[in-house]
Amino acid sequence: SGLEWGLEWELSGMRRSVIASRSLERAKEFANRHGIPKAYGSYEELANDPDVGEELLGVLHTEHWCVGLLFLKAGKNVLCEKPFAMNSGQVKDLVAAAKKMEAIWSRCFPVHAELVKTAYFGSPQLHIPRSVKELGGGALLDIRVYCLQHESVITDKDPYPLHLMILHFFAFDELSDWINPKMHFLFPLQVLGPMHCPTTLLVNDKEIGYPLPEPLNFTNSTGLCCEAVLIILLKSSSSAGFEESPRMPLADSVGVAFSQDSQ
Numbered sequence: 001s002g003l004e005w006g007l008e009w010e011l012s013g014m015r016r017s018v019i020a021s022r023s024l025e026r027a028k029e030f031a032n033r034h035g036i037p038k039a040y041g042s043y044e045e046l047a048n049d050p051d052v053g054e055e056l057l058g059v060l061h062t063e064h065w066c067v068g069l070l071f072l073k074a075g076k077n078v079l080c081e082k083p084f085a086m087n088s089g090q091v092k093d094l095v096a097a098a099k100k101m102e103a104i105w106s107r108c109f110p111v112h113a114e115l116v117k118t119a120y121f122g123s124p125q126l127h128i129p130r131s132v133k134e135l136g137g138g139a140l141l142d143i144r145v146y147c148l149q150h151e152s153v154i155t156d157k158d159p160y161p162l163h164l165m166i167l168h169f170f171a172f173d174e175l176s177d178w179i180n181p182k183m184h185f186l187f188p189l190q191v192l193g194p195m196h197c198p199t200t201l202l203v204n205d206k207e208i209g210y211p212l213p214e215p216l217n218f219t220n221s222t223g224l225c226c227e228a229v230l231i232i233l234l235k236s237s238s239s240a241g242f243e244e245s246p247r248m249p250l251a252d253s254v255g256v257a258f259s260q261d262s263q
Ligand SMILES: NC(=O)C1=CN([C@@H]2O[C@H](COP(=O)(O)OP(=O)(O)OC[C@H]3O[C@@H](n4cnc5c(N)ncnc54)[C@H](OP(=O)(O)O)[C@@H]3O)[C@@H](O)[C@H]2O)C=CC1
Pocket: 001, 002, 003, 005, 020, 021, 022, 023, 026, 027, 057, 058, 059, 060, 061, 063, 081, 082, 083
């Protein structure tokens, strides 16, 4: 589950001291399984615990907004699972309550830093009407129809439940050629999967690996330590407290949610 993934945060020295569930019985069962000393039967009790400074939010997507606000208003540091919330309006509420944040874990992987250094993403193409959102432009309407029609063949009816991301990725190369012929990497460069936690680049047909610490409970899950290191660095370099991360500014979080709004 999302929470079990989150336990990898122990790598960063974070102690897991409390678990909360809407059911005390479930909380106690989870606590026993993972050696957690205290269990609560409601999220409110966790929010009101003065001994807890950081809270890892691993609840169902629809609950990120309300439970996130509950913890933030109680003055806690919140590490929220993806997706940040259900839409950009909810994300803006959380951002306003939080003011500062760290990052999305995938962006903290060394592979991403390397990409930003070496990749060339072309120039904005907003002079082309079919790129303008108000004119029905953009990848979702213009190109994604091809991916969706593949999905609907496989799923028979509604393509959304399966989220066949592989097909989306498969289409990405062509998509970028089509929308913006300049959107090429400067030299043959490929990020190898898994897409949410990549550790290998293919540069001129040569693999360059960025290995993670062991043990791995889930695929590349110890990569969470990259995010933890970034937070620790931010904390120690900031005299005025914990500042917004330049690696993942708040505006990017709102932007990511905004681009999902039309889904
Ligand atoms: N970073 C990563 O790589 C991963 C992230 N995730 C993320 O973690 C989060 C949780 O995912 P996962 O653990 O698979 O989800 P689950 O479906 O297992 O739900 C997690 C918990 O949400 C709580 N919950 C709160 N309100 C509701 C509600 N109204 N209906 C149902 N459950 C509710 C439940 O806890 P209770 O009833 O005990 O209070 C439930 O156990 C998601 O945001 C997911 O995207 C998941 C896997 C990997």
